[in-house]
Amino acid sequence: MLSDAQLIYQGAEARVYRTPFLGRTAVVKERFSKAYRHPTLDHKLTSRRVVQEARLLQRCRRAGVDVPAVYYVDQERSTIYMEHIDATTVRDYLRQNTGLAADEVSALADIIGGQLAKMHAADVVHGDLTTSNMMLSKQEPFKITLIDFGLSYTSTLAEDKAVDLYVLERAFLSTHPNSEAMFQRILDAYGTASGRQHAKQVLHKLDEVRLRGRKRSMLG
Numbered sequence: 001m002l003s004d005a006q007l008i009y010q011g012a013e014a015r016v017y018r019t020p021f022l023g024r025t026a027v028v029k030e031r032f033s034k035a036y037r038h039p040t041l042d043h044k045l046t047s048r049r050v051v052q053e054a055r056l057l058q059r060c061r062r063a064g065v066d067v068p069a070v071y072y073v074d075q076e077r078s079t080i081y082m083e084h085i086d087a088t089t090v091r092d093y094l095r096q097n098t099g100l101a102a103d104e105v106s107a108l109a110d111i112i113g114g115q116l117a118k119m120h121a122a123d124v125v126h127g128d129l130t131t132s133n134m135m136l137s138k139q140e141p142f143k144i145t146l147i148d149f150g151l152s153y154t155s156t157l158a159e160d161k162a163v164d165l166y167v168l169e170r171a172f173l174s175t176h177p178n179s180e181a182m183f184q185r186i187l188d189a190y191g192t193a194s195g196r197q198h199a200k201q202v203l204h205k206l207d208e209v210r211l212r213g214r215k216r217s218m219l220g
């Protein structure tokens with residue numbers, strides 16, 4: 001790793017550094033090997049995933065979704081260099097500001113719903129939607145940047161997009177108590193921002209996915 005890189009995150013599958021890069025601050029996300037896999041196979045799978053993540057970031061960006069710009073992909077080292085987003089996570093922001101004014105909550109929900117609608121309209125399914133994977137820049141107006149496309153894929157299916165929203169719903173309600181109204185506002189914004197038949201189908205599917213989830217938890 002570059003000598004003046006600063007480790008900001010160490011996960012089970014990736015390390016994230018902050019580093020100067022061509023006169024800017026960049027984030028370097030490096031995927032590392034899994035010890036149990038054959039080294040050659042592992043390198044192939046890891047570098048394929050890195051390329052996939054970078055492609056999906058670019059696809060989102062082209063569709064007008066706020067995501068970090070990709071600067072450089074080093075396939076050999078399974079590393080992506082991307083724009084550093086200088087912001088707090090939506091998770092921390094909501095946890096630290098429990099008494100937010102209703103209009104601020106609505107504004108945030110509208111932006112989140114709008115971003116998710118754009119992402120799904122581009123047929124990108126995030127795969128790990130949580131409030132930790134949304135960065136909030138508290139400049140006026142608010143800006144939400146979606147990060148961590150490591151589990152993302154493309155799909156045209158309303159079902160896949162509905163599951164994406166369901167994952168967020170579960171994460172949202174368990175991380176942020178009494179956030180039902182905010183989550184509903186996110187869905188409303190998603191529906192209006194998409195403004196397409198497809199968004200209606202996704203929201204309809206979401207009801208089915210919820211029902212399945214409830215049945216599953218009843219059965220234990």
Ligand SMILES: Nc1ncnc2c1ncn2[C@@H]1O[C@H](COP(=O)(O)OP(=O)(O)OP(=O)(O)O)[C@@H](O)[C@H]1O
Nearest residue numbers: 009011013014016027068083084085147148150151
């Ligand atoms: N572009 C960025 N700008 C600022 N911070 C970032 C950026 N990308 C990642 N981070 C920080 O690094 C952390 C981990 O990044 P990320 O979520 O992409 O990794 P991960 O969860 O290990 O990924 P994966 O789920 O793909 O294995 C984030 O929670 C965030 O704090």
